[in-house]
Amino acid sequence: MRKINDTLLRAARGERTAYTPVWYMRQAGRSQPEYRKIKEKYSLEEITHQPELCAYVTHLPVQNYNVDAAILYKDIVTPLPGMGVDVKIKAGIGPVISNPIRSTKDVEALREFNPEEHVPFVLDTIKILTEEQLDVPLIGFAGAPFTLASYMIEGGPSRNYSLTKSFMVSEPQAWFMLMDKLADMIIVDIKAQVGAGAKAFQIFDSWVGALDKEDYRIFIKPVMTRIFTELKELDVPMITFGVGASHLAMDWHDLPVDVIGLDWRLPIKEARAMGMTKPVQGNLDPTLLLADWSVIEERTKAIIDQGLEIPGHIFNLGHGVFPSVDPDVLKRLTTLIHEYSADQVKARF
Numbered sequence: 001m002r003k004i005n006d007t008l009l010r011a012a013r014g015e016r017t018a019y020t021p022v023w024y025m026r027q028a029g030r031s032q033p034e035y036r037k038i039k040e041k042y043s044l045e046e047i048t049h050q051p052e053l054c055a056y057v058t059h060l061p062v063q064n065y066n067v068d069a070a071i072l073y074k075d076i077v078t079p080l081p082g083m084g085v086d087v088k089i090k091a092g093i094g095p096v097i098s099n100p101i102r103s104t105k106d107v108e109a110l111r112e113f114n115p116e117e118h119v120p121f122v123l124d125t126i127k128i129l130t131e132e133q134l135d136v137p138l139i140g141f142a143g144a145p146f147t148l149a150s151y152m153i154e155g156g157p158s159r160n161y162s163l164t165k166s167f168m169v170s171e172p173q174a175w176f177m178l179m180d181k182l183a184d185m186i187i188v189d190i191k192a193q194v195g196a197g198a199k200a201f202q203i204f205d206s207w208v209g210a211l212d213k214e215d216y217r218i219f220i221k222p223v224m225t226r227i228f229t230e231l232k233e234l235d236v237p238m239i240t241f242g243v244g245a246s247h248l249a250m251d252w253h254d255l256p257v258d259v260i261g262l263d264w265r266l267p268i269k270e271a272r273a274m275g276m277t278k279p280v281q282g283n284l285d286p287t288l289l290l291a292d293w294s295v296i297e298e299r300t301k302a303i304i305d306q307g308l309e310i311p312g313h314i315f316n317l318g319h320g321v322f323p324s325v326d327p328d329v330l331k332r333l334t335t336l337i338h339e340y341s342a343d344q345v346k347a348r349f
């Protein structure tokens with residue numbers, strides 16, 4: 001087994017580490033010039049189907065930014081074709097689905113997902129990275145049932161999730177069947193990713209903040225509880241994440257999950273004051289990476305200071321890196337996080 005720097009894994013388990021570890025959502029694609037060159041020739045799907053190339057793209061930010069983990073280059077919709085969903089990632093739009101779910105019959109028709117059969121290229125990429133290349137942990141990931149269902153029902157990205165929410169409340173039986181089928185897929189997918197070498201995983205419930213607390217508790221919390229309960233046996237850190245969902249933060253804290261990923265709307269100190277004692281991940285506003293360095297520096301230090309109050313903080317952005325961010329800013333930011341947090345830890349603990 002390769003020896004890796006496990007600082008991020010220890011922070012995820014709530015240990016006090018010598019510095020605050022960091023990775024960035026969407027660090028693998030987006031603004032890196034090497035990646036952009038590859039994107040001139042290949043689509044996301046074409047890159048993910050070529051394990052050597054996909055491993056290269058995944059490894060780039062570790063080399064270029066010195067982050068403490070790699071995130072697998074693929075998308076939350078990558079497993080869906082295996083279930084019979086006809087999805088294409090369209091430039092400038094995102095995932096577009098030509099056979100959206102609109103009835104119980106459509107849910108019944110979804111097929112069982114088998115990672116070895118449907119996404120062997122993902123598992124091969126993980127093996128290349130973890131057996132031959134990485135000296136930091138690889139984070140595996142999956143979309144959560146609500147977020148995946150929103151694409152599957154709307155047929156693509158949505159502003160208000162109106163079809164998804166009306167299907168959920170009008171067809172609860174079909175909804176719960178859909179949640180169960182997606183949970184089955186997520187569970188086998190994450191088990192396969194960890195089996196291939198991923199050392200932690202994140203479940204992206206990016207759009208669940210669209211629900212109010214009561215609907216979250218009725219329609220989502222049970223399936224999220226099931227997912228983390230069944231994945232606990234893997235004994236790797238489990239991270240949950242969503243955007244615009246501060247009102248759900250303490251419901252997430254109830255889930256049998258290890259790390260709560262916060263977007264930029266809820267300061268870590270407020271989450272702590274609400275009773276969030278679990279390790280947290282986040283939460284610099286990603287738009288600030290386009291602002292003056294002095295602002296980035298000040299906000300970053302404030303987040304690190306808040307994160308040090310209780311052991312267990314992984315630095316990240318509040319959501320994905322924008323494509324227009326200068327890669328040098330990410331490099332400088334990583335250095336700032338490592339150096340400032342190390343100085344603070346030495347001085348304070």
Ligand SMILES: O=C(O)CCc1c2[nH]c(c1CC(=O)O)Cc1[nH]c(c(CC(=O)O)c1CCC(=O)O)Cc1[nH]c(c(CC(=O)O)c1CCC(=O)O)Cc1[nH]c(c(CCC(=O)O)c1CC(=O)O)C2
Nearest residue numbers: 025026027028029030044071073074075076094157204206
């Ligand atoms: O607005 C929308 O709903 C569509 C968003 C969209 C998705 N896939 C997509 C797009 C188009 C695009 O990013 O330009 C399509 C997509 N996914 C990805 C890329 C690569 C890139 O941005 O350069 C792209 C763009 C590909 C292309 O333009 O051809 C890769 C991806 N998606 C994702 C991840 C995991 C991560 O964030 O680290 C990763 C891999 C890691 C990495 O790139 O560093 C996760 C993902 N994809 C997606 C979501 C839903 C929410 C969201 O996007 O914010 C989420 C979860 C999340 O970020 O919260 C859906």
